Amino acid sequence: MTGMIQVCYLYPDLLNLYGDRGNVLAFTARCRWRDLPVFIHQIRPGENVDFKEMDFLFLGGGSDREQGLMAEDLKSRTGELGDAIEEGLVVLAICGGYQLLGNYYLTGDGKVIPGLGLMNFYTQAGEKRMIGNVAVEIDLDGKKYKLAGFENHAGKTYLNNVAPLGRVLSGYGNNGEDGLEGARYKNVFCSYLHGPLLPKNPELTDYLISAALKRRGLPHLLEPLDDSLEAFAKEAILRRMRVN
Amino acid sequence: MRKVFLDVKLKRCCYLMLRISAAIIMAKTANWLSRLFRKGKGSSLPGVVALRICPEILEKLAGQTKLGTIMVSGTNGKTTTNNMLAGILSSSGYRVVVNSIGANLIGGVTAAFIEKATLGGKVDCDYACLEVDEAFFPVISKKIKPGIVIVTNFFRDQLDRYGELDKTIKFVEDALKMIPEPKLVLNADDPLVAKIQINSGLPAFFYGLGENTGLSEKGGFRVREARFCPLCGERLSYSYYHYGQLGNFQCNKCGFHRPSGKVEACEAAASDGNFSFIIHYPGGSVPVNLPLGGLYNIYNALAAFSAGFLLERDPLKMSVYLKSYRPATGRMEEFNCPDKKVVLNLVKNPTGFGEGLTYLLSSAGPLDVLIAINDQAADGRDISWLWDVDFEMLEQIHGRINIFVCTGLRAQEMGVRLKYAGVPAEKIIVEPGYSNAVRRIMAGAAQHTYLLATYTALWPVEKELRKYVT
Known part of the structure; x- marks a missing residue:
């Protein structure tokens, strides 16, 4: 292929809770193992980035204070990010990053913290923190896969007019009520799953890589890799949740 | 009327003593059984059993400590610091209660006292050296008032239990404010620990490791909790750092900076899994040889030395003790x-x-x-x-x-x-x-x-x- 795959890792200093940088590691490694060169842009608040030039954008979550700093910076870029998303930018947003893409976050004392409003859902503070292993069934181009991860969130997310990422097999998911997990719009994939999500779920990782190549008009059929270790790890935790 | 009241009081008192004895007997039996079946070594089981039978047992046993209680909290180094301090004190001839195997929740702390208690509920000890889990520090420090509190460092640890690190630190800060006149022994090199002194307004005795060109880290990707000033949110600048976020930090916005240590280690050198360094303390200095690898063990020794210093232990004797220190299971x-x-x-x-x-x-x-x-x-x-x-x-x-x-x-x-x-x-x-x-x-x-x-x-x-x- 010509050129490099441009990976945009937003605010790596602020948003590195729960090993989420593993998502960037997995995406990058699986490209490089196929001889697809990758360049990682680590973007800090205030630094310039042209989202349309990016192929994959990762947005994680942080603790409250750090999340506030990230929201402030990202708001000044909402227009550009929105345009890039409409035009097919591949995005993975986890936990706090996921919540931020929605309309708003309603806190326990009734305060509304506006989100970027790029996707049609909202989040409200729950009374109980939703913590534990989670299994989700997703559909990628008509094929069903199981995802495994770990969730740890107090916010309950409700989707208005946007598709979920998948259905909860075990655990809480978006809100512990409607059996849905995450959200999906164009090439944007949102989820509460830490673990981190991509290393143990290589089918999803490859789907993201493939979508990024497709958007650039490049051959997007990926050479298969030996994923026995990943499958073994996923199987072990799915078995414990009795959903294998 | 008065006689009846006395009677009731007497009965209550006897009843409590009975419950304490029953709790201790059951706890010791549980301990014996679990050893017999080789279940958990270093278990908090006896403490858990005793607390079930007599919830006030910890206060009753710990209240008999004659000279004082020292608590060690923080993320890493609790067990080693606590064991070093207990060793310093017992090598001076004191009788010490210590939860030496790292069982640091309320059951483990209770079990440490039960181990030293007679069946009648008597504990004959001079000092209690207790390592206490950060999240349990508020509960335990409410039941036993520590005279000295050592805080080692704050790193990310088991987030699913606590939510986030900021909250954990706040737990500890809030609990410290409830303790009457605690002496704080704090790690000067960790901004997250040093800020406890500012947020709590309590006097503190700082320890730290001076710059070392040979051992300190020079760069690369490392986990740093406090890249940002814990007081104002500005990015911290470092003239050097040892590992994690530990080092000589300075906030250029609010002026928060590494406090100077009362106890400082200098000229640290590593050879073949050992460390040698010089500890400077108010009024003198002493060379120390530590038979342990891992830079963090210098910090553990400094923390134990600082508390020993506050308890008027002889620096030279502490150095001799540290040279002979044997690590607990699984600490290098x-x-x-x-x-x-x-x-x-x-x-x-x-x-x-x-x-x-x-x-x-x-x-x-x-x-x-x-x-x-x-x-x-x-x-x-x-x-x-x-x-x-x-x-x-x-x-x-x-x-x-x-x-x-x-x-x-x-x-x-x-x-x-x-x-x-x-x-x-x-x-x-x-x-x-x-x-x-x-x-x-x-x-x-x-x-x-x-x-x-x-x-x-x-x-x-x-x-x-x-x-x-x-």
Whole structure:
């Protein structure tokens, strides 16, 4: 292929809770193992980035204070990010990053913290923190896969007019009520799953890589890799949740 | 009327004494039974049993401590610091209650007192040295008022239990405000610990490690909790750092900076898994030889030395004691093995794990490495933190590591982590069962075998290891 795959890792200093940088590691490694060169842009608040030039954008979550700093910076870029998303930018947003893409976050004392409003859902503070292993069934181009991860969130997310990422097999998911997990719009994939999500779920990782190549008009059929270790790890935790 | 009232009081008193005795008897029996069946070594079970029978037992037993209680809290180094301090005090002839095996929740603390209690509920001790889990510090410090509180450091640890690090620190700060006149012994090099002095307004005795060109880190990717000023949010600047966020920090916005230490280690040098350094204290200095690897053990020694200093222990005698210090199970514990060097180390968070890996980098010759990862409550249910450990640094020594054996409940996950860190697949062996895993690592060809285990994996790994070493 010509050129490099441009990976945009937003605010790596602020948003590195729960090993989420593993998502960037997995995406990058699986490209490089196929001889697809990758360049990682680590973007800090205030630094310039042209989202349309990016192929994959990762947005994680942080603790409250750090999340506030990230929201402030990202708001000044909402227009550009929105345009890039409409035009097919591949995005993975986890936990706090996921919540931020929605309309708003309603806190326990009734305060509304506006989100970027790029996707049609909202989040409200729950009374109980939703913590534990989670299994989700997703559909990628008509094929069903199981995802495994770990969730740890107090916010309950409700989707208005946007598709979920998948259905909860075990655990809480978006809100512990409607059996849905995450959200999906164009090439944007949102989820509460830490673990981190991509290393143990290589089918999803490859789907993201493939979508990024497709958007650039490049051959997007990926050479298969030996994923026995990943499958073994996923199987072990799915078995414990009795959903294998 | 008065007589009846007295009667009731007397009855209540007798009833409480009876319950205390019953609790102690049951607890000691539970301890004996669990040892008989070789269940958990270092268990908090006796304490849990006793608290069930008599909820006020901890206050009643701990209240008999004659000279004072010292509590050690923070993320890493609690066990070693606490054991060093208890050793300093008992080598001076004091009788000390200590939860020396790292059982640091309320059950473990209670169990430490029960071990020293008579069946009638009498505890004859001068000092209590207690390591206390950060999240349990408020509860325990309410029941036992510590005279001295040591805070070692704050790193990310088992987030699923606490929510976030900021909250954990706030727990500790709030609890300190409830203690009458505690003396704080704080790590000057950790901004998250140093800020406790400012937020609590309490006087503090700081300890720290001076700049060292040979041992301090110079750069690269490392986990740093407090890259931002914990007081105003500005990015901190460092003139040097030792590991994690520990170092000489300064906030250029609000002026928050590393406080100068009352106790400072200088001229630290490492050789063959030992450290030598000089401790400067108010009024003098003393050379120390520490028979332990890992830069963090200098901090543990400094913390114990500082508390000993406040308790008027002789610095020279403390230095002599530290030279003979023997680590507790799995704290860089070395085993006797005829044909190889075998070291077992506990890992529980990215920073501690990173320090353990740094030790590997500093070793010479071929290595066999075993990593045991569990995800039970005491380990932290969420193992995402493995992805914050800088396994990528091992790339420099892939050539000299023969095999990585991954074991424990999340052995497979550990294998995936190594794979994505660039470890060649043929070197990764996933063997969930401890017995087979330890057999494979002990059959390895290297002269140096290094085993890392999370909390609940530590005992079973050690038990298997004992079949091969003494």
